[in-house]
Amino acid sequence: MDIKRQFFTLIIVVIGVFLLGTLGYELIEGWGFLDSIYMTTITLATIGYGETHPLSDTGRVFTIFLIIGGISVFSYGLLTITTMIAEGELQRLLRRGRMDKEIVKLKEHYIVCGSGELGEHIIGELLQTKRQFVVVDKEISNINKFEKKDLLYIVGDAADDKVLIEAGILKAKGIFCCLPFDKDNLFVVLTARELNKDIRIVTKCVEDLSEQKFKRAGVDKTVSTNRIGGLRMASEMIRPTAASFLDVMLRDKKGVRFEEISVKENSKIAGKTIAESGIHQETGASVVAIKSVGSDFLYNPTGSTVINKNDTLVVLGTVEQIKIMADLV
Incomplete structure (x- = not known):
């Protein structure tokens, strides 16, 4: 049973005991609702304030069973909550x-x-x-x-x-x-x-x-x-050094990655060459390819390559460098 269902079941049982006690006193003793629920509360809480009104023999027997049932329910509830805390269930519920x-x-x-x-x-x-x-x-x-x-x-x-x-x-x-x-x-x-x-x-x-x-x-x-x-197995056999390049890069603690960055229409580098934009000098990341709308990839673009709006830049750099470039572009 999962933790939510345990809590739900516990609450239903407690409410059920209160309703049973209240209804019992109403039927057996003929008391009103307020007196009946008050008697049920002090009985289950074992406060010991005494009887609201004198009880009949049948009412006393009912009270005995109500006390036993109440103690059982609250003991079960305490055990359930203690178990959930010990097993970390309550912490998981809060999380x-x-x-x-x-x-x-x-x-x-x-x-x-x-x-x-x-x-x-x-x-x-x-x-x-x-x-x-x-x-x-x-x-x-x-x-x-x-x-x-x-x-x-x-x-x-x-x-x-x-x-x-x-x-x-x-x-x-x-x-x-x-x-x-x-x-x-x-x-x-x-x-x-x-x-x-x-x-x-x-x-x-x-x-x-x-x-x-x-x-x-x-x-x-x-x-x-x-x-x-x-394909990877074939590459490892034919070109092992090149194949291991990405593995080494992905395991690098600096977090070096290939990433794509879209050039917005209002970007301040749109219409400029890579050299004029100064993005490599400002960020440390390198543009290794450019994908223009409706065109193929342009690999290894030179400093004279023009960056147009809506281009997608494929860049190589650390996570921090790429974030700086994304903000710049």
């Missing part, structure tokens, strides 16, 4: 309340559906790059390993509308579908796209035949774990 308030405040965040081995790597990268996100997983055992990282999470089925809404999908920027099986991810994709037409959806794809189904369902990008794994 759940704080998390729910924090999730409501989120916007332009990411949702990670599934926190298995694949999801764990995604979470690590989001933490490293200081993104806001919520983890959704119906397996509490998967969630428990993130307790010490103070992450925002929801225990539930990611294909459930209510769960995704609770995770803030209406205001989210993107959603990762990384459940073990394609059919499960497909249900999440359909639900997510129905709830938010503009959200970016990236999903894991195990079977090649599932790729077209995902696209029809509204996925923005499918990632074939088998294909990427195969």
Whole structure:
């Protein structure tokens, strides 16, 4: 039984005992409501103020059983609360309340559906790059390993509308579908796209035949774990140094990353060359490629390359350097 249900059950039982005592005195002794509930209260609280009115023999027998029942209920309640405190359940309940308030405040965040081995790597990268996100997983055992990282999470089925809404999908920027099986991810994709037409959806794809189904369902990008794994193994054999470059970069404690930055229409560097903009000198990050609207990538742009509005810059730098460049652009 979960903690909320335990509290709910305890409250219902306590209210039930009070109502039973009040109704009993009304029926047995013929007292009014106020006298009956007052007698019930001092009896259950074992205050010992004495009887409100003289009791009949039947009333005394009823009072004996009421005291026994009351002591049993309050002892159970005390034991339940003590157990929850000892096992950390009460602390988790309070933390759940704080998390729910924090999730409501989120916007332009990411949702990670599934926190298995694949999801764990995604979470690590989001933490490293200081993104806001919520983890959704119906397996509490998967969630428990993130307790010490103070992450925002929801225990539930990611294909459930209510769960995704609770995770803030209406205001989210993107959603990762990384459940073990394609059919499960497909249900999440359909639900997510129905709830938010503009959200970016990236999903894991195990079977090649599932790729077209995902696209029809509204996925923005499918990632074939088998294909990427195969290409990586080939690269490790053919070009090991180049292949290890990204691994070393991703593990770097400085947090060096490739990142994309969009040039806004009112950006002060729009229309200037890379050299004129001075973005490398001011930030320390480097522009390694530029993607203009309707054009292919321009790799290794020179200082004389013009930056236009609505271009997307692919930059290389630390998390801090990239943030400075994003603010500048």
